[in-house]
Amino acid sequence: MRMQAMAAxxxxxxxxxxxxxxxxxxxIILPLVFAIIIPTVLIILAKTQNISAINGIDxxxxxxxxxxxxxxxxxxxxxxxxVLFLVLNFMFIPFFLMIPAMISSTTAAYSFVGExxxxxxxxxxxTPISEKDLFVAKILGxxxxxxxVTIFCFICYGIVVDxxxxxxxxxxxxxxLNWLIAVFWLSPIxxxxxxxxNVYISAxxxxxxxxxxxxxxxxxxxxxxxxxxLTGLLLLNNIILFLFGLVLLIVSVILIVxxxxxxxxNKLFLSQIK
Amino acid sequence: xxxxxxxxxxxxxxxxxxxxxxxxxxxVKEGEILGFLGPNGSGKTTTVRLLNGVLFPEKGxxxxxxxxTIKDGNxxxxxxGVLTESAALYESMSARENLEFFAHLYSINPRxxxxxxxxxxxxxxxxKRQKNKVAEFSxxxxxxxxxxxxxxxxxxxxxLDEPTTSLDPESARDLISYIKELNRERKLxxxxxxxxxxxxxxxxxxxxxxxxxxxIEEGTLEEIESKYITSVEMEIVYQSGIDETYLNDYKYKKxxxxxIIITIDNKKQVPxxxxxxxxxxxxxxxxxLNSNLEKLYFEVRRVYxxxxxxxxxx
Numbered sequence: 001m002r003m004q005a006m007a008a009x010x011x012x013x014x015x016x017x018x019x020x021x022x023x024x025x026x027x028i029i030l031p032l033v034f035a036i037i038i039p040t041v042l043i044i045l046a047k048t049q050n051i052s053a054i055n056g057i058d059x060x061x062x063x064x065x066x067x068x069x070x071x072x073x074x075x076x077x078x079x080x081x082x083v084l085f086l087v088l089n090f091m092f093i094p095f096f097l098m099i100p101a102m103i104s105s106t107t108a109a110y111s112f113v114g115e116x117x118x119x120x121x122x123x124x125x126x127t128p129i130s131e132k133d134l135f136v137a138k139i140l141g142x143x144x145x146x147x148x149v150t151i152f153c154f155i156c157y158g159i160v161v162d163x164x165x166x167x168x169x170x171x172x173x174x175x176x177l178n179w180l181i182a183v184f185w186l187s188p189i190x191x192x193x194x195x196x197x198n199v200y201i202s203a204x205x206x207x208x209x210x211x212x213x214x215x216x217x218x219x220x221x222x223x224x225x226x227x228x229x230l231t232g233l234l235l236l237n238n239i240i241l242f243l244f245g246l247v248l249l250i251v252s253v254i255l256i257v258x259x260x261x262x263x264x265x266n267k268l269f270l271s272q273i274k
Numbered sequence: 275x276x277x278x279x280x281x282x283x284x285x286x287x288x289x290x291x292x293x294x295x296x297x298x299x300x301x302v303k304e305g306e307i308l309g310f311l312g313p314n315g316s317g318k319t320t321t322v323r324l325l326n327g328v329l330f331p332e333k334g335x336x337x338x339x340x341x342x343t344i345k346d347g348n349x350x351x352x353x354x355g356v357l358t359e360s361a362a363l364y365e366s367m368s369a370r371e372n373l374e375f376f377a378h379l380y381s382i383n384p385r386x387x388x389x390x391x392x393x394x395x396x397x398x399x400x401x402k403r404q405k406n407k408v409a410e411f412s413x414x415x416x417x418x419x420x421x422x423x424x425x426x427x428x429x430x431x432x433x434l435d436e437p438t439t440s441l442d443p444e445s446a447r448d449l450i451s452y453i454k455e456l457n458r459e460r461k462l463x464x465x466x467x468x469x470x471x472x473x474x475x476x477x478x479x480x481x482x483x484x485x486x487x488x489x490i491e492e493g494t495l496e497e498i499e500s501k502y503i504t505s506v507e508m509e510i511v512y513q514s515g516i517d518e519t520y521l522n523d524y525k526y527k528k529x530x531x532x533x534i535i536i537t538i539d540n541k542k543q544v545p546x547x548x549x550x551x552x553x554x555x556x557x558x559x560x561x562x563l564n565s566n567l568e569k570l571y572f573e574v575r576r577v578y579x580x581x582x583x584x585x586x587x588x
Contacts, residue, residue, distance in 0.1 A: 004381050005378055005379045005380075005381055008375055008379060012364070012367070012375055016364075016367075019366055118362055122362070123362060123423075125328045126328060126351060126354075126358075126361060127351060127380060128348040129348070265327070265328055265347065266328070266330045269323070269329055270329070
C-alpha cells in the first residue's frame with residue numbers, strides 16, 4: 001500500500017465535500033436537528049407539560065408495562081420520567097442511526113460518481129495507484145466523515161440530554177451501554193454498508209443525482225427499526241442492537257466482495273468512457 | 275530488441291461490434307518522437323489507453339520496457355506521462371493543488387514536490403495563476419496544466435493526444451519547441467496523436483498512419499515519400515518572359531504571368547531541371563508542393579482505399 005497516495009485521495013475527497021456547501025450543509029443540519037433541537041424540545045415539553053394529557057400516550061405507557069420487570073424504566077414513578085427515559089434512551093436510537101447512514105451514503109455517492117461525472121476518474125486511472133489502494137482510500141474518506149459527524153453528534157446529544165435532564169432524574173442517564181453499541185458498533189457498520197451499497201449502485205448509474213436517490217434506500221432498514229420500536233414490537237436492547245449490527249456486517253462483507261471484484265482498472269475505465 | 279521501448283504484437287480491441295483497434299503491430303524506439311496519425315475514430319486514443327494498461331486488449335500483447343501492460347500496469351504507469359483530451363483536472367482545486375495531488379499519486383518524495391511544481395508552473399507560464407481554481411482557467415491554460423501534470427514525475431515516455439488543439443499559435447509553437455527540447459536533452463520518448471499534419475511534420479521523426487483501427491502505412495517522411503511520390507510538383511516564381519517552348523517538354527500549368535506549376539516524373543531529374551531553368555530565366559523561388567506530410571497523408575489514404583477496394587473515404 002502506498003500511504004502517500006491514499007492520504008492524498010482521502011484529503012482531497014474530504015476537502016471537496018467541505019468546499020461544497022450544497023453537500024455539507026444538509027449533512028450538518030439534519031444531524032444537529034436530531035442531536036440537539038429535537039431532544040431539547042422534548043425535554044422542555046416533558047418538564048413543563050403533563051405528558052399523560054397527550055393524545056396517544058397510552059400506547060407508549062402500555063409498551064412500558066410490557067417491559068421486563070428488571071428494567072431501569074420501572075424505577076421511575078412519575079409518568080413524565082418514564083416516558084422521557086424511554087424516548088431519550090431507546091426511541092432516539094433509530095433516528096440517530098440515520099446520521100451515519102445518510103452521511104456515508106451521500107459522501108460515497110459524491111466521491112465515486114463525482115469522479116466519473118467530472119471525468120477525473122480517467123486521470124486517476126492513468127496514475128500508478130493500485131486498484132486496491134484507490135478502493136480503500138475512496139471508502140475511507142466517506143467513512144471518516146461519517147464517523148466524525150456521528151461521534152460529534154453523540155457527544156452533543158449526550159451533553160444536551162444530561163444537562164437538561166439532571167434535575168428530572170437526579171443522575172446522568174447517558175452514556176449507556178446501548179448507546180455505546182449504537183455509536184461504536186452499529187454506526188460504523190451501517191456506514192460501511194451504506195458506502196458499499198453506494199459503490200455498488202455507482203458502478204451502475206450515470207450521474208450523482210441518480211446514485212443519490214437510489215442511495216436513499218439505505219434508510220429502509222432503519223425505518224423498519226423505528227416502526228418496530230414505536231409499536232413495541234421490538235425493544236432495542238443490547239443483544240438486538242448487536243445482532244442487527246452483525247447481520248448488516250455480513251451483508252456488507254458480501255457487498256465488499258462483490259464490488260471489489262468489479263473494481264478493476266479495465267472495468268472502471270469502461271464505466272468512465274461509456 | 276533493446277532500443278524498442280514499446281513493442282505491440284497484434285493487438286485488437288473491440289467495443290461491441292466496433293473494431294476500435296484491429297490486429298495492429300508496431301514498435302516505438304527509445305528516444306524517438308512518433309506521430310500517430312489518422313482521422314477521428316481511427317483508434318488513436320484507444321491505442322494510447324491500451325498502451326497505458328487502462329484498457330486491456332482482447333487479443334495480442336503489449337510490452338513497455340519489457341513489462342506487460344496487463345500484469346505490470348502500475349510499474350509502467352510510473353514511468354509514463356499521459357495527456358488525453360478526456361482526462362480532466364479537478365476544477366474546484368487550484369492549479370498548484372492539482373499538481374500536488376497528482377505528485378502524491380506518483381509517490382514523489384514530498385520534499386521534492388514544491389520544487390518540481392514551481393519549475394513546471396514556470397515552464398508553462400502558470401506561476402502567477404497557480405492559486406486560482408482550474409474552473410476559472412481558459413481551455414488553453416487547462417491544456418498547459420494537463421501537460422505539466424503529465425510531466426510531474428519526470429516520465430520516460432510521454433503520450434500526447436492532440437497536444438496543440440485549443441492552444442493559440444504562440445502557445446502551440448512554444449509547446450512544440452519545449453517537447454523537442456525534452457526529447458533532445460533528456461532522450462524522452464514521445465508518442466503523439468494528432469490531426470495537425472503541419473505540426474506533426476515539424477516535430478515527429480517517424481509516422482504511423484491509422485485507419486479504422488488498422489495501420490495503413492509507417493516510416494519516416496523520406497521512407498513513405500519514396501514509396502508514394504515518384505513525380506515531383508514544383509511551383510516556380512520567375513521574372514516574366516520565360517521561353518515556353520522549353521517548358522513543353524514537361525507537364526506544366528501556368529498560374530500567372532510569372533508563376534507556373536510544373537510536374538517532373540522522376541525525382542532524379544530535378545537537379546538537372548533546376549540547373550537548366552535557372553539559365554533560361556531569373557528565378558525568384560522554387561517550392562516543392564507534394565512532398566509534405568499533408569499531401570503524403572492523403573496520397574497514402576487514396577492508394578490504400580484504391581488497393582483495398584474499401585470504397586472511397588476521403
